Amino acid sequence: MKTPDYIPTIGLEIHAELKTASKMFCSCKNDPDEERPNANVCPICLGHPGTLPVLNREAIKHVLKVGVALCGNLADFTEWDRKNYFYPDIPKGYQISQYKYPLVSDGELSGVAIERIHLEEDTAQSTHDTSKKSLVNFNRSGVPLMELVTRPVIHDAATAVRFAKELQLLLRYLGAGEANMEKGEMRVEANISVASEKDTAAQKFGVKTEVKNLNSFRSVERAIEHEVKRQIELLEGGGKVVQETRGWDDSANETYPQRGKESSHDYRYFPEPDIPKLKISEIPEFSPTELKKEIPVLPWIIRDHFKKDYGMTDKEVAVFVENDFLRTYFNQARAILGPNADAKKVRLLVNYLLTDYTALLKSKLGNAYLSIDTAHIMPRCFVELIEMIAAGEVSSAGAKKILALMIDEAGSSPKTLAEKYNLLQKSDTSDLASTIEMVITNNQKVVMEYKSGKTASLQFLIGQVMKATRGAANPEVAGKLLIERLS
Helix, strand or coil, rough: CCCCCCEEEEEEEEECCCCEECCCCCCCCCCCCCCCCCCCCCCCCCCCCCCCEEEECCHHHHHHHHHHHHCCCCCCCECCCEEEEECCCCCCCEEEEEECCCCCCCCCEEEEEEEEEEEEECCCEECCCCCEEEEEECCCCEEEEEEEEEEECCCHHHHHHHHHHHHHHHHHHHHCCCCCCCCCCEEEEEEEEEEEEHHHHHHCCCCCEEEEEEEHHHHHHHHHHHHHHHHHHHHCCCCCCCCEEEECCCCCCEEEEEEECCCCHHCCCCCCCCCEEEHHCCCHHHCCCHHCCCCCCHHHHHHHHHHHHHCCCCHHHHHHHCHHHHHHHHHHHHHHHHHCCCCCHHHHHHHHHHHHHHHHHHHHHHCCCHHHHHCCCCHHHHHHHHHHHHHHCHHHHHHHHHHHHHHHHHCCCHHHHHHHHCCCCCCCHHHHHHHHHHHHHHHHHHHHHHCCCCCHHHHHHHHHHHHHHHCEEEEEHHHHHHHHHHC
C-alpha cells in the first residue's frame, strides 16, 4: 500500500508454538488440544518458588532447523534471560526468553529479511466472562514458543500476509509446529509506521505502533491496511502518531489503543541464573551439517519444480505444496508413470487428482486430507485408470464413474470395473458401423445440412452415436467414421 506522499514500513513479530512432547522447561505434556483447564501443570510451569527449569532439547533443535532452512546464522553461544513484567498469565512475574544472544540471526524468507529467531516459554491463557470474572488456564504456560522478528522491510499488507503464510508452511514441513492460527498456535504482531517519501529517502522513519495478537491472515491484512490509513489521516490532519500498543477489533474493522509501547529496558532483562549457558557449536547434533540431514525438500523448491517440470499453474502448485497427502500421492503416481511419460498423461494425472478424485473423497468421505496409508485408491490403480483414459479406452464420463466405483469397491482394478459395468469405450470400427448407419438413417435432415456445408451438424450426429451406445462409443472414432461415411 503506497500513497503519493507516504510510504508504510512494517516489521513483523511472529510467535509460534513448537511441537514437542513436553513443555520448554518441565516434563508436563505439551498438548494444544487438551480441553480440561489446568490439567498439564506442575510446580515448575506454575512458577512455584525453589523449582528449577530444565531445557527442552527438541525445542532448541526445531528453532535451529528453521534457521538452517532460512539460511540464517546459528549462534555459537547462547543464553536465556528473564523478561520481567507482571501479568496474571505470567506466574513467576517474569518470562524466560532470549535477549542479547538469540539462537538464530539474519536469514530470509519470501523476500523478507529476518533479524532474529529466539526461543522462550509461552504464557498461560486468560479468559474473561460476562460477569467480569477472569480465569487463567496454565496448560499453555511454559509451552516452547519460537519468536521470529523480521527487519522493517515490508511495505504493504499483502507481502506481510504472504510471509506469514510461508512461515506457517515451513513450520509444518519441518515438523516444528502446526501453527494453526485459529488455535493460537501462531500469533502475529505488526509494527507499523508511515513516513513521507522525502523522509524515507533520508532513512528517517515514522513513529511506529504495534498491533498485537492477530490470529488470522485476514486480520493481519485488514489490521495493517487500517493502521496505515489511520496514521496517514492523523498526520494529514496535523496530528502526531503516538508510540503505543494497539489491539485489533475484527468486528469494527479498526485498531484501538491498549497501552504505551514498551522498550527493552522496561523489561529489565538479565541472564537467567538457573539455566546453563550453551556453546551451540560444541553440541554435535546441533551442527548445521547434522541439522541439514533432517530437513526435507522445502516448499519453495517443490513449488519451482512443479511449475517448471510439470507446467502446473500457481493455483495447482499451491494445492500440492500445502496438502501433504495430495503431494505424496502425486509423486508416487508420477513415479509409476515412469520417467519418460508424455506430458498428456502427466496433465491427466494432475487434472483427475485435483478435481475428480478430491471431489469424490470430500463427497463420499467428508475429507480429502487423508494420509497416503489410508488412501482409498492406491496410486498404482489410479495410474492404471490414467493410462486407460490416455489410450482412449474410457471416456471422461466413464472415467469419473470408474473412480467412484474404485472407492466403493476398494481393491478392484479400473480395467475390471470398466468391463464389469460396461464402461469401456467402443473404438472397434466394425462394432460401431451398424450404429453409424442407424444414426444416419434416422437423421436425414441433419445429414443433408452437413453435406450442404453446415459442419456443426457433425457434432449432433456424434452425440446421437454416443446416446445410442450409452456413452460407450469413442467420440473421436465415431466422428471419423461419420466423416468417411458421409464423404
